Amino acid sequence: MADSPFLIVGGGIAGLAAALGLARIGKSSHILEKAPDFEEVGAGLQLGPNAVQALRWLGAWDAVAPHCVSPAEIQVRDGISGHILQRIPLGETFEKQFGAPYRLAHRADLLNGLLESARSKSSIKLQSGAEVAHVSIAETTLSLNSGKSLKGEAIIAADGVHSEIRKLLIGQPGKNAVGHMLHRGLTPIASVRASVNIDVVTLWLFPGGHVVHYAVSNWRHFNVVAAVEDSEISLWTAFQGACQPLADILDLKINWTKWPARDFDPVRNWSQNRTVLIGDAAHASLPYLAQGAAMALEDAWVLSNAIQTANDLEAAFQKYSGLRFKRTAAIQKRSRQLGKIYHAGGALRHARNVILKATPSTGFLKQMSWIYDWKP
Numbered sequence: 001m002a003d004s005p006f007l008i009v010g011g012g013i014a015g016l017a018a019a020l021g022l023a024r025i026g027k028s029s030h031i032l033e034k035a036p037d038f039e040e041v042g043a044g045l046q047l048g049p050n051a052v053q054a055l056r057w058l059g060a061w062d063a064v065a066p067h068c069v070s071p072a073e074i075q076v077r078d079g080i081s082g083h084i085l086q087r088i089p090l091g092e093t094f095e096k097q098f099g100a101p102y103r104l105a106h107r108a109d110l111l112n113g114l115l116e117s118a119r120s121k122s123s124i125k126l127q128s129g130a131e132v133a134h135v136s137i138a139e140t141t142l143s144l145n146s147g148k149s150l151k152g153e154a155i156i157a158a159d160g161v162h163s164e165i166r167k168l169l170i171g172q173p174g175k176n177a178v179g180h181m182l183h184r185g186l187t188p189i190a191s192v193r194a195s196v197n198i199d200v201v202t203l204w205l206f207p208g209g210h211v212v213h214y215a216v217s218n219w220r221h222f223n224v225v226a227a228v229e230d231s232e233i234s235l236w237t238a239f240q241g242a243c244q245p246l247a248d249i250l251d252l253k254i255n256w257t258k259w260p261a262r263d264f265d266p267v268r269n270w271s272q273n274r275t276v277l278i279g280d281a282a283h284a285s286l287p288y289l290a291q292g293a294a295m296a297l298e299d300a301w302v303l304s305n306a307i308q309t310a311n312d313l314e315a316a317f318q319k320y321s322g323l324r325f326k327r328t329a330a331i332q333k334r335s336r337q338l339g340k341i342y343h344a345g346g347a348l349r350h351a352r353n354v355i356l357k358a359t360p361s362t363g364f365l366k367q368m369s370w371i372y373d374w375k376p
C-alpha cells in the first residue's frame, strides 16, 4: 500500500513534531491520540536553542514564539543560605553564540503551536479519542479500541513514557522509577511577591530535592516545579530549613500536582521492521536538564532526514536511531547525575557550591554547548 500514511501513535509533542517533519518531506501521516482532545497539562517547559532550532525547521516556531517568555538569565542558588552560586546570562550574546534564543513556554502553548501548524497541513490527519489497543509489527497494522483496524506505511510510536509499543519492541522492563516525586504547579504572575525576580529562571539546590521556577504564557503565569527524592514526604517536610525566599515560593497559592519521576536506561534498538520509537517512548529522561521535549523535537527532524535519504524505511529507522542514540543516552545519564549534584548535602554540598561559585558563566556555557549547539 504505497499510498497509506505513516500511523503515529500519540498526539503529544513527539507525535505532532513527527507529523510536521514528515509533512516537510512530502509524506502523509495519521495521528491517533487516545485523549478526547489534543491537550497538555498545565506546566512549564524550558526551550533551549536546540529546541527552538528544531521548532523552526518543523515550521512551528512562529506559532509558539508569541506565547513564550524571554528570560534574562538562569540563577543557581543554594536553598539553605540563599546565596547565588552561578548566573548564566541568556541575552543577545547567548543567542548569538547558539544561533537561537532560550525561551520559556507553557506546555499547552507549545502543543497548541504544533497543533496549529499540523492543522494547516492537508497531509496530516488528526484523530483524538482514538486509543490504539493492538499493534502488529509484522503487518504494520494497528487496531483501535473502537475495533477499527488501520494499515500504515510505517508506525511511529510517540506514546510516551508508558509506551505499550516500546514493550513490544524492547520487552519489560523499560520504565525506571527512580523514586523521586515531582510537584508541579502554576500560579498567576500577579500573586508572586515583588521580591521574586520573575525575569530569571531560578534553580534552588537543596539536600534531597530542588526547585525550579520561571514565568510562562507571555508573563501571565508563574511555573514552579519541585523535585523531592523521598516520594513519601510532603513538599514542606522535604524543604524544611529552606531560606526565606525559597520558603516564600513554596508558600505560593499553587494547586500542586504530583508526578512520579520516570526515566529509562538507554537502549539502542528503537525499531523493528517498519515500527519505530520517538520521544519519551524511546529515551525518557529525568527532567533535570530540561531536555525531554527538545529531544523529541530533534528526533522528528533527524527521522525525517533519514526517511528522505535512506533507500528503504527499515534502513531509515536504523539510521535514525543510530544517529540519535549517543546524544539521547548522554542526556539520560547526565540528568541522573545532576539529580545527585542538585540534591547533595553535607560536605558534598559545600564542595559543589565552591565549584559553582568559582566557575565563570562562560565556562558553564562551554560545558552546556554540546546540548545547545546542535545540528542534525
Ligand SMILES: Cc1cc2nc3c(=O)[nH]c(=O)nc-3n(C[C@H](O)[C@H](O)[C@H](O)COP(=O)(O)OP(=O)(O)OC[C@H]3O[C@@H](n4cnc5c(N)ncnc54)[C@H](O)[C@@H]3O)c2cc1C
Pocket (backbone or CB within 6 Å): 009, 010, 011, 012, 013, 014, 015, 032, 033, 034, 035, 044, 045, 046, 047, 051, 130, 131, 132, 133, 158, 159, 160, 161, 163, 164, 182, 184, 225, 259, 278, 279, 280, 281, 287, 290, 291, 292, 293, 294, 295, 296
Ligand atoms: C516536571 C517536568 C518538567 C519538564 N521540563 C522540561 C523542559 O523544561 N524542557 C524539555 O524539553 N522537556 C521537559 N520535560 C520533558 C517533556 O515534558 C517530555 O519529554 C515530553 O513531553 C515527551 O513528549 P512525548 O510526546 O514523547 O510524550 P507524551 O507527552 O507523554 O505524549 C504521549 C501521548 O501519547 C498518547 N498515548 C499513549 N498511549 C496511547 C495509545 N495507546 N493510543 C493513542 N494515544 C496514546 C498520550 O495520551 C499522550 O498524549 C519535563 C518533564 C517533566 C515531567
